[in-house]
Amino acid sequence: MxxxxxxxxxxxxxxxxxxxxxxxxxxxxxxxxxxxxxxxxxxxxxxxxxxxxxxxxxxxxxxxxxxxxxxxxxxxxxxxxxxxxxxxxxxxxxxxxxxxxxxxxxxxxxxxxxxxxxxxxxxxxxxxxxxxxxxxxxxxxxxxxxxxxxxxxxxxxxxxxxxxxxLQRAIELEAATRERERLARDIHDSVLQVLALVKRRGAGLDGEAGELARLAGEQEAALRTLVTGRTAEIVDESVQTDLMTLLEPYASDAVSVAAPADAVRLPARAAAEVAAAVSAALDNVHRHCAPGTKVWVLVEDEPEAVTISVRDDGCGIAPERLAEAETQGRLGVAQSIRGRIEDLGGTVRITTAPDQGTEVEMSVPKKEIE
The missing domain is CATH 1.20.58 (Methane Monooxygenase Hydroxylase; Chain G, domain 1)
Known part of the structure; x- marks a missing residue:
């Protein structure tokens, strides 16, 4: 032009x-x-x-x-x-x-x-x-x-x-979509079929074989979500992205992700930080709770803020355990979750008790990150 x-x-x-x-x-x-x-x-x-x-x-x-x-x-x-x-x-x-x-x-x-x-x-x-x-x-x-x-x-x-x-963004998105479709076909014809076969064959087995089948089923669901999930929506402001394109890949048999029907728009940096905090919360569940622990990720897009809740039905955390972990240098909650959200001007509220599961509620105000 x-x-x-x-x-x-x-x-x-x-x-x-x-x-x-x-x-x-x-x-x-x-x-x-x-x-x-x-x-x-x-x-x-x-x-x-x-x-x-x-x-x-x-x-x-x-x-x-x-x-x-x-x-x-x-x-x-x-x-x-x-x-x-x-x-x-x-x-x-x-x-x-x-x-x-x-x-x-x-x-x-x-x-x-x-x-x-x-x-x-x-x-x-x-x-x-x-x-x-x-x-x-x-x-x-x-x-x-x-x-x-x-x-x-x-x-x-x-x-x-x-x-x-x-136009440049549209060209890049089209190229990425085509590449994703090609990879999805290749993965569907190979990896997904193998994982599905392992899941079916080991579904009725006990011990390590049954655990392997369960893990194969979780990985199949996660991989299928990754290759078939929605792509980032092109928005008027180039610095914004849809938060759900970053959170939906975490969905699996054990992790349920619920979100509004419309795109949850946040600046790209803020969306990446929120997704990283959610990933840290899920990682804590996988590390400290029994295999197969159910996790629910709920995203609420409100006029003033975006709120993300990560709730599990696992073993829970003793009240003094968080402070003790931070003192010992384990900064998963302190930095990976709370530090990221507070840097965005948000707040983190953790509700937990032994054997009653844990809920991590992260709230990020929109005005602070625009």
Whole structure:
């Protein structure tokens, strides 16, 4: 999109130069110093050729060239007061720049957005008013039109940049989806079938064989969720993601994940930290509770906060055990869970008792992490 705009500026500059030449030929007879109009017209043509080639290279579209373009055009316009003369300008004759002076304003708008375009338009408009030396409605029209052009082009550039970013994200998402589908087919034809077979064959066995079958069933469910779960939704703000795309892979025969139907949107960093805290809570259950302990992960998306509860029906934790573990340097709860959530401005509440299971409730306020 940007390249198309720079080419359009070059075409506009050339067309405006032709218009300038036609007006100079038609009006030169009424100029105060007509002989000087031809060198200025030649300089205008030379600068048009130079900028056409200079702006064609992206590396040259930098402040030095943009400032030089603005100053040269302002000089051409300023010379109109001496060459055309104040009487001819008051009678309605155009300056030597005519519409050619809009080109650098558009160039500034493309390079610097609306702010750059407005700055260039104000500088060029001030020069135009000084040269004309009268401030009626006709004199202000050119300045107003330049400001409108700067605003429109600057807005178009911003829209084009956002559209380009969205297109890039869509291309990346499509590529990731295709790769995921390919991997899902390969995994389905190999790993998932083997795990399902182990689960079926060992379902009625006791001892280690039965435990192996159970673990195979859990891994099959987790892997199936991973390859078939929903992908991250493209949202308007590129820094946001759907928290559930990070939590759903934890679902298995032993872990149930419940969430709202809509995406739970959080900034990407915050979502990753919350998912890591949930992972730490699940890891504690797997480490300290009996195999097969059921775990429920509940996500609530409220207007002011996102609340995640991880509850199990395992062995529970003695009241003094958390403080004792932190003293011994075991920082799973202190840092992996509470530290992460508190860094996001949230709170963690742990409800537990021996042989009564444990519930870890994590609440993250949305305003603190936007």
């Amino acid at each position: 940007a390249e198309s705009l720079w080419r359009a500026i070059a075409v506009y500059r050339i067309a405006a130069l032709i218009y300038v030449a036609v007006l100079v030929v038609n009006n030169v007879s009424v100029y105060a110093r007509p002989l000087l109009a031809w060198p200025v017209l030649a300089a205008t043509a030379g600068w048009t050729v130079f900028t056409t080639y200079a702006y064609a290279v992206p590396a040259r579209r930098r402040p030095p060239l943009l400032v030089a373009d603005l100053l040269v055009t302002m000089s051409v316009m300023a010379s109109s007061g001496y060459i055309v003369g104040s009487e001819a300008l008051r009678s309605g004759k155009p300056t030597l720049a005519v519409a050619w002076h809009v080109a650098p304003v558009i160039a500034w708008a493309v390079a610097g957005g609306r702010r750059g375009g407005i700055a260039a338009a104000l500088a060029m408009g001030a020069t135009d008013l000084v040269v004309r030396n009268h401030y009626d409605q006709a004199a202000w029209t050119g300045t107003v039109l330049m400001l409108l052009a700067a605003l429109a082009v600057g807005y178009l550039v911003n829209v084009a940049e956002v559209a380009q970013q969205r």
